[in-house]
Amino acid sequence: NAGVTQTPEFQVLKTGQSMTLQCAQDMNHEYMSWYRQDPGMGLRLIHYSVGAGITDQGEVPNGYNVSRSTTEDFPLRLLSAAPSQTSVYFCASRGRANQPQHFGDGTRLSIL
Amino acid sequence: TQLLEQSPQFLSIQEGENLTVYCNSSSVFSSLQWYRQEPGEGPVLLVTVVTGGEVKKLKRLTFQFGDARKDSSLHITAAQPGDTGLYLCARRQGSQGNLIFGKGTKLSVKP
Numbered sequence: 144n145a146g147v148t149q150t151p152e153f154q155v156l157k158t159g160q161s162m163t164l165q166c167a168q169d170m171n172h173e174y175m176s177w178y179r180q181d182p183g184m185g186l187r188l189i190h191y192s193v194g195a196g197i198t199d200q201g202e203v204p205n206g207y208n209v210s211r212s213t214t215e216d217f218p219l220r221l222l223s224a225a226p227s228q229t230s231v232y233f234c235a236s237r238g239r240a241n242q243p244q245h246f247g248d249g250t251r252l253s254i255l
Numbered sequence: 256t257q258l259l260e261q262s263p264q265f266l267s268i269q270e271g272e273n274l275t276v277y278c279n280s281s282s283v284f285s286s287l288q289w290y291r292q293e294p295g296e297g298p299v300l301l302v303t304v305v306t307g308g309e310v311k312k313l314k315r316l317t318f319q320f321g322d323a324r325k326d327s328s329l330h331i332t333a334a335q336p337g338d339t340g341l342y343l344c345a346r347r348q349g350s351q352g353n354l355i356f357g358k359g360t361k362l363s364v365k366p
Contacts, residue, residue, distance in 0.1 A: 147297075174352075176353070176354075178356075183264075183358060184358065185343065185356045185357060185358035185359055186298070186343065186345075187356075188353055188354070188355070191353055193351055199351070201353065202355075233298075235297070235354075240347065240351070243288070243300040243303070246298050247297050248295065249296070249297055
């Protein structure tokens with residue numbers, strides 16, 4: 144079972160570069176979300192989507208864009224990377240609101 | 256955002272010891288989830304507690320939801336090295352049920 148798949152696993156960028164973190168799920172989940180995890184800060188919600196064509200901001204959306212053209216995919220875009228965006232990024236999905244959230248294994252992003 | 260406070264932040268114990276970690280909030284929440292995250296992986300759901308005073312057991316792990324639904328605890332009996340990881344509590348917030356996480360307790364169990 145694939146579940147939630149994130150690519151790439153690791154990435155190093157230079158300040159100002161752009162990149163897209165990929166996330167795909169094969170569970171037909173309507174809800175998908177992106178979190179960043181920093182030491183001592185826990186997991187913080189960046190953006191989320193409740194279905195194809197619908198996205199909304201979470202707690203820390205600045206510097207990130209998302210789109211949801213299909214149920215399966217929810218990419219996260221960094222338009223102009225900054226060192227403050229160095230973090231581990233997790234994508235997650237779930238079915239109905241009372242169902243458990245399934246996480247990918249993360250993308251470790253370093254911005255120099 | 257209604258915060259979840261987890262304590263302790265770090266815990267290092269020997270195999271076979273017992274431990275308790277805590278998750279507290281100043282506000283009432285309808286349910287609480289506990290996740291465990293191992294190095295290099297995403298969090299995995301352990302349990303959801305819903306009813307005030309509820310106790311759930313998962314092998315050597317015992318989860319309790321406070322009577323007032325403002326706090327929760329996780330007790331591990333006879334800890335093993337395989338219990339090592341980051342333990343996170345999370346609550347749902349907003350109409351979409353977004354998960355808000357505490358900062359976690361990092362547990363290290365030494366053989």
